[in-house]
Amino acid sequence: MRWTRNMKWISVVLLLSLSSSALFGCSAAKGGKETVPVKPVQEQVQKVELLNETADEMYQKVLKGDVDGGRTVLQQISDQVTRIRFEGITSVEGMNALAETVTQAKRVFNAAKFNAEEGQLSAAKLRLATDALTHTSQPMWLQYYKVLQDDVNGLEHAAKEQNKAELQKAAEQLGQHYGIVHPSLLISRNAADVEKMDSLATFVKNQTVISAEPFKNILNAVGPMRQVLDKLFMKQETTAYLPYNDQQNPILWTLAIGSVIMMALGFAGWRLSKKDQGLVTIQRNEEV
Structure with missing residues (x-):
């Protein structure tokens, strides 16, 4: 009796396995057909x-x-x-x-x-x-990799020093610079990866506004931000720089950001x- 029940159970498992394999094969073939790249x-x-x-x-x-x-x-x-x-x-x-x-x-x-x-x-x-x-292989927005790296470094430094004013300034600066390349990222990269960076940038900004002690949470976010940036920019490091925003010199900041954008676009x-x-x-x- 036990042997008969075991055979029945083995038969059911085999049937389920074969069915799953067949379904997987069909869906894979269908998926492969749908993901064939279209050439312009x-x-x-x-x-x-x-x-x-x-x-x-x-x-x-x-x-x-x-x-x-x-x-x-x-x-x-x-x-x-x-x-x-x-x-x-x-x-x-x-x-x-x-x-x-x-x-x-x-x-x-x-x-x-x-x-x-x-x-x-x-x-x-x-x-x-x-x-x-x-320019899918070498778009100009890759030059902002160093800029955003410096912004993240500024966040980390301010959080370690527990300087909330500097932390807010660094978060605002990151948001400004990231906003410049955000459309280009969505054009060139996987939307899911861009959304990860969007979430991290939003989290950091909100922490500097609503939290009295945001330092630990922001330090925890710095590592993932660097990882996502590396993935988005494929670690293509160039020499474009943007200065930190000096709130006491808004005119100089406006001129500086214009000069750097011109350098990034000039070639x-x-x-x-x-x-x-x-x-x-x-x-x-x-x-x-």
Whole structure:
């Protein structure tokens, strides 16, 4: 009797195992079919490259103080984005990030009172985002790796010193710098990894505001933040630097952030000048 029951049990287990294997094989085959990468066609590539050149033109105009010219070119960017298919170029999250970046820039440039610093940062975010679409292996936003590393180091130092004022300043600075590259990250990287960094940055910011003793919690967050940054940036370390925000010198801070963004974006002119596909040539500002 025991032997018969054992045989029945073994038979059931075998049947379940075979069924599971069959289902797994089907789902794997189906999943593999759905994850075949889509390659963009030449028309898509040309439109994205034109979008990148137009964003560079806008950025150069904004740097020179030509707000009306920048606003006009921004409208061209908005029109171009609606005519581009992004399949094979970026994910849905990346496409939404680009659209949101354009929308935010339009709010800044169409505001009743234009803010020059916000306009410059909006133009820079848009410029980095379009570059991320056209240069998947070496986008310009990788230059912010050292900047964000320094911000995290500043957080760690302030938390160890238990200096809440410096901690709040470091968290605000991290948020500003991370915000500049955030659309580009969504365009270039896995959305789940970006969301991890989003959560950590939000956690740190909230701790500096709502907690009387945030130091231990922030120190615990520093390690994971470094790990996520390394993954997002693939440990591509370059030489771009942004200074710490000196609240006593807001004008100097505005000028400094503009100068560094210009350094981060300046070499785009050289890359674009090497290419001639019948597109309109944009004059670059060669000042570094």
